[in-house]
Amino acid sequence: MMKTEDRWAGERLKETHFHPREAALNLRDAWSSWNGYKFADYYYDTEYEYFCVRNSCGTYDICPMQKYEITGGDAEAMLNRMVTRNIVGMSENRVTYVCWCTDEGRMIDDGTIFKLGPEKFMLTCGSPCLAWLEKSVFGFGDVKFVDMSDKIAALSFQGPTTCAVLKKLGLKGIENLKPYNIKHFSFQGGKLMVSRTGFTGDLGYELWIAPKYALGLWDALYAAGEDFGIQPYGEAATNMARLEAGFIMPDMEFNEALKTVHFRYDQTPFGLNLGWLVDFKKPHFNGRRALLQERSKGPEYTLTKLDIEGNKPAEEATLYCDKRCTRQIGYVTSAMWSPVVKANIALAMIKTEYLQGDIWAEIYFGKELRQTRKVAKCTVQKKPFWAPARARATPPQAY
Amino acid sequence: MKRYDAIIIGAGHNGLTNAAYLAKAGLDVLVVEKNEYIGGAAVSRELHSGFTYSSCSYVCSMMRQAIHRDLNLTKHGLVLVPYLGSVAFGDDGSTLVSYPTEGAGYNQLRRYSPHDADSMFRFQADLTRYSQLIRKTLLRTPPDPTSFRPRDIREMLFLARQFWALGEKELYEYIRFFTMSAAEYLEDYFEDDLVKATMASPGIIGTALGVYSPGSAYILLHHVMGDVDGNIGAWGLARGGMGAISNAIAGALQEHGGEIRTNAGVRQILVKDGKAFGVALENGDELHARIVVSNLDAKRTFTQIMDKDDLPPGIYKKAKNFKIRGSSGKINIALSGLPKFTGVPDNRYVNRGGQTFVGSLETMERAYDCWKHGRWSDDPFIESVIPSAWDPTVAPPGQHWMSNFVQYCPSELADGPWTPEKRDQFGQTVIDKIERYSPGFKDLILHMEIRTPFEIEAEVGLTEGNIFQGELTIDQLLFNRPFPGYAQYRMPIKNMYMCGSSTHPGGGVSSACGANAAREILLDLRRPNTVPEDDFYDE
Numbered sequence: 040m041m042k043t044e045d046r047w048a049g050e051r052l053k054e055t056h057f058h059p060r061e062a063a064l065n066l067r068d069a070w071s072s073w074n075g076y077k078f079a080d081y082y083y084d085t086e087y088e089y090f091c092v093r094n095s096c097g098t099y100d101i102c103p104m105q106k107y108e109i110t111g112g113d114a115e116a117m118l119n120r121m122v123t124r125n126i127v128g129m130s131e132n133r134v135t136y137v138c139w140c141t142d143e144g145r146m147i148d149d150g151t152i153f154k155l156g157p158e159k160f161m162l163t164c165g166s167p168c169l170a171w172l173e174k175s176v177f178g179f180g181d182v183k184f185v186d187m188s189d190k191i192a193a194l195s196f197q198g199p200t201t202c203a204v205l206k207k208l209g210l211k212g213i214e215n216l217k218p219y220n221i222k223h224f225s226f227q228g229g230k231l232m233v234s235r236t237g238f239t240g241d242l243g244y245e246l247w248i249a250p251k252y253a254l255g256l257w258d259a260l261y262a263a264g265e266d267f268g269i270q271p272y273g274e275a276a277t278n279m280a281r282l283e284a285g286f287i288m289p290d291m292e293f294n295e296a297l298k299t300v301h302f303r304y305d306q307t308p309f310g311l312n313l314g315w316l317v318d319f320k321k322p323h324f325n326g327r328r329a330l331l332q333e334r335s336k337g338p339e340y341t342l343t344k345l346d347i348e349g350n351k352p353a354e355e356a357t358l359y360c361d362k363r364c365t366r367q368i369g370y371v372t373s374a375m376w377s378p379v380v381k382a383n384i385a386l387a388m389i390k391t392e393y394l395q396g397d398i399w400a401e402i403y404f405g406k407e408l409r410q411t412r413k414v415a416k417c418t419v420q421k422k423p424f425w426a427p428a429r430a431r432a433t434p435p436q437a438y
Numbered sequence: 439m440k441r442y443d444a445i446i447i448g449a450g451h452n453g454l455t456n457a458a459y460l461a462k463a464g465l466d467v468l469v470v471e472k473n474e475y476i477g478g479a480a481v482s483r484e485l486h487s488g489f490t491y492s493s494c495s496y497v498c499s500m501m502r503q504a505i506h507r508d509l510n511l512t513k514h515g516l517v518l519v520p521y522l523g524s525v526a527f528g529d530d531g532s533t534l535v536s537y538p539t540e541g542a543g544y545n546q547l548r549r550y551s552p553h554d555a556d557s558m559f560r561f562q563a564d565l566t567r568y569s570q571l572i573r574k575t576l577l578r579t580p581p582d583p584t585s586f587r588p589r590d591i592r593e594m595l596f597l598a599r600q601f602w603a604l605g606e607k608e609l610y611e612y613i614r615f616f617t618m619s620a621a622e623y624l625e626d627y628f629e630d631d632l633v634k635a636t637m638a639s640p641g642i643i644g645t646a647l648g649v650y651s652p653g654s655a656y657i658l659l660h661h662v663m664g665d666v667d668g669n670i671g672a673w674g675l676a677r678g679g680m681g682a683i684s685n686a687i688a689g690a691l692q693e694h695g696g697e698i699r700t701n702a703g704v705r706q707i708l709v710k711d712g713k714a715f716g717v718a719l720e721n722g723d724e725l726h727a728r729i730v731v732s733n734l735d736a737k738r739t740f741t742q743i744m745d746k747d748d749l750p751p752g753i754y755k756k757a758k759n760f761k762i763r764g765s766s767g768k769i770n771i772a773l774s775g776l777p778k779f780t781g782v783p784d785n786r787y788v789n790r791g792g793q794t795f796v797g798s799l800e801t802m803e804r805a806y807d808c809w810k811h812g813r814w815s816d817d818p819f820i821e822s823v824i825p826s827a828w829d830p831t832v833a834p835p836g837q838h839w840m841s842n843f844v845q846y847c848p849s850e851l852a853d854g855p856w857t858p859e860k861r862d863q864f865g866q867t868v869i870d871k872i873e874r875y876s877p878g879f880k881d882l883i884l885h886m887e888i889r890t891p892f893e894i895e896a897e898v899g900l901t902e903g904n905i906f907q908g909e910l911t912i913d914q915l916l917f918n919r920p921f922p923g924y925a926q927y928r929m930p931i932k933n934m935y936m937c938g939s940s941t942h943p944g945g946g947v948s949s950a951c952g953a954n955a956a957r958e959i960l961l962d963l964r965r966p967n968t969v970p971e972d973d974f975y976d977e
């Protein structure tokens with residue numbers, strides 16, 4: 040029989056290297072998309088998947104994340120010119136968190152840089168960055184970059200039992216891998232790169248391998264993880280975990296500068312509480328002058344962690360400096376009930392000058408379709424809502 | 439001699455909660471506990487190497503979220519994990535899975551009865567309505583209906599408003615509900631026996647009532663009114679076992695400067711001129727305090743550690759007649775692997791949660807008949823959970839422990855006292871039954887802890903082994919708990935209070951009794967209140 044041609048092939052989302060296994064476990068058919076890939080919102084139950092990350096372990100498909108390999112004698116200088124953080128002197132097999140800005144100091148994206156060799160780096164980020172990279176290499180002679188996004192299969196593996204599972208998988212010495220470090224293993228004839236990184240604020244690793252080994256890795260990992268509560272988790276659970284960890288998300292906490300329409304509706308690193316990523320002592324970098332000015336003047340809005348009374352998530356709430364809600368001072372960017380901390384938490388952009396005073400959230404919530412309004416007191420929280428010791432400890436203590 | 443501000447007798451989770459709130463208010467508090475470990479019926483114990491049992495209570499849903507948050511119990515190590523996917527087994531081996539999504543649950547119920555699949559929506563709505571009402575009373579002191587003090591009137595009005603909000607028709611239904619049996623109540627909704635039996639089963643847990651006994655409908659409600667993160671009726675596991683709850687509360691207590699002394703059983707509450715002033719320990723030591731708080735059940739408090747002559751007339755008798763009948767056993771089993779159950783697909787979602795061996799309404803009622811005649815049930819109702827399938831910290835990888843709650847098991851046998859042999863026979867009855875549904879189960883057993891009401895009383899001090907510190911029947915609920923006129927945590931002796939599950943809102947790991955008692959004590963001592971309000975009044 041002739042294979043019928045899919046007339047809508049061009050419309051369909053691409054499938055990641057782990058898709059066959061994920062599709063079998065996506066009992067709810069809850070798919071959305073990320074960078075053109077079919078991508079699970081959740082597989083079975085968001086809350087359940089969230090608890091796998093906090094209580095046992097789970098895998099999150101990061102194949103759709105953008106990955107660029109940047110090589111050459113000028114690679115380091117070029118990246119150092121592009122991002123705000125100083126990456127010179129980074130040791131090999133280390134990962135660092137970075138952001139990069141426009142000339143006006145507005146944030147384009149955040150991501151991570153992996154130093155894989157003296158002249159070899161990998162940059163990862165949420166959105167495509169090709170055009171900006173092309174601009175950034177201008178003036179540098181010996182630098183080459185390749186979009187590896189489709190050529191590396193990557194799986195984030197997060198949760199308290201992850202180290203035990205990787206040990207069982209046969210990754211010798213994995214327990215000695217420190218946060219933000221990288222280790223290489225041979226695996227089923229291929230090369231497996233493991234970084235102790237993640238987006239959940241918990242103990243966790245990211246696994247990087249050539250696509251042809253992807254399903255083999257999945258099967259081996261799930262076999263080893265069987266007795267350790269392994270489960271795939273989707274975007275919804277990730278979003279919960281990252282909010283508890285205090286991590287920012289594009290389209291929630293920040294607008295990517297290059298996609299922002301309204302003047303100053305994008306953000307600077309200072310406004311996002313990422314001032315620690317900006318190093319004025321290093322040689323010139325993109326956005327430096329504007330950021331110097333921003334630092335001395337202070338950002339108009341500052342990203343703030345809030346603990347809010349009651350249990351109604353303050354989604355999209357407006358913030359005021361008085362209970363009567365007469366003066367607006369900011370807005371909530373992400374909010375949820377935190378099951379592990381048992382607190383009503385949020386990230387919010389608040390006008391910097393009002394940070395010291397009272398903060399009230401005007402929350403709307405529905406009760407069987409009837410809309411109700413509630414004004415709740417907010418308390419500023421300095422530390423991440425969730426930061427267990429195991430996330431930093433090496434070796435991570437028994438789960 | 440040192441004089442504490444308060445001595446709390448018993449380091450059950452309520453005693454610890456009470457002490458934590460008193461310490462938070464700046465009082466100098468001491469908790470004295472007879473066992474060498476704390477937690478009472480909310481305890482984790484490693485009785486077989488590598489396996490941590492929740493020896494008594496095993497699942498959590500009533501814990502007041504407001505208290506978890508207020509005492510920062512997460513910082514003190516407490517993480518509550520909801521579990522999913524329980525399966526109920528009928529006598530003939532048929533199964534009913536509780537799926538987390540409405541669609542899957544609906545499709546399954548239709549296989550038994552399209553009518554029941556439809557009725558389930560109405561049943562859930564009605565039960566949620568009743569739950570919401572009763573939930574609002576948990577972290578409040580019951581009003582005294584005969585008093586004219588402004589506080590009592592205010593609280594009576596609060597209650598009246600909640601009831602009134604049900605609407606006239608539902609108000610009648612609700613009053614009816616309180617006096618009905620679980621089985622009768624379910625007749626209004628369902629036709630299939632397995633569906634009825636499954637839904638009725640929470641109505642008999644921990645109580646000396648049968649599915650057809652008036653009052654069991656309320657017990658059903660008591661078991662579904664809790665929540666995990668706002669999901670009413672959901673149940674969770676405490677990471678590290680139920681002892682993690684007690685330990686976290688103890689951590690908060692110590693953070694606020696409170697003291698705990700274990701191996702310090704109280705022989706007697708010391709009273710002079712009608713006022714409590716301390717305790718005498720079993721080892722002969724005397725400790726003094728401005729107030730004394732008992733975490734023990736009402737019967738034990740007034741008939742065992744108090745002198746009858748110190749009590750006003752009538753109280754001793756009330757305490758002696760307090761309904762606190764033991765009816766449950768608990769078997770904790772260490773397993774070399776995950777048991778498989780006939781008819782249950784072996785997937786990560788349904789074979790991992792709990793198992794309830796309900797049989798049928800008739801099987802459950804027959805099980806109750808045995809209890810009435812002073813025997814343990816020969817075909818008992820069992821509610822099982824395998825915590826290790828969810829919690830990686832309580833058993834070695836690949837191995838498991840299973841908690842089996844058994845209904846019914848009497849505290850006194852018709853044929854003479856409990857003996858270790860009889861206890862083991864009781865355990866055998868239970869594992870024989872499980873084996874019927876899970877061939878090969880017995881081969882997995884590495885270790886067993888068998889507990890009848892006799893062991894439960896001996897270890898935890900729950901009189902007759904009653905898990906709730908007194909039956910949850912209308913004559914012993916709200917302003918009647920433990921006795922009419924004494925529902926506000928103050929006892930007939932001056933400077934003496936109660937804070938255990940014998941007080942409102944009753945049994946279960948909720949911390950509510952202890953917190954409510956603390957609020958009353960602080961009021962009497964003219965200290966600012968440290969106890970938070972519950973956080974769902976806009977439910």
Ligand SMILES: Cc1cc2nc3c(=O)[nH]c(=O)nc-3n(C[C@H](O)[C@H](O)[C@H](O)COP(=O)(O)OP(=O)(O)OC[C@H]3O[C@@H](n4cnc5c(N)ncnc54)[C@H](O)[C@@H]3O)c2cc1C
Pocket residue numbers: 447448449450451452453470471472473476477478479480493494495496497498499500702703704705733734743766767768843894897898899900903904905906907937938939940944945946947948951
């Ligand atoms: C087998 C079983 C299963 C249960 N299952 C669940 C469940 O799954 N979920 C749930 O929510 N609830 C469950 N419960 C009920 C729940 O555990 C109890 O209602 C609750 O733990 C009682 O707490 P408490 O602090 O009021 O009293 P207790 O826990 O009874 O504490 C009393 C304390 O006083 C101590 N004591 C006794 N006598 C003396 C003395 N003379 N001197 C000093 N100390 C003394 C005891 O050792 C104990 O530590 C269960 C109970 C049992 C027994």
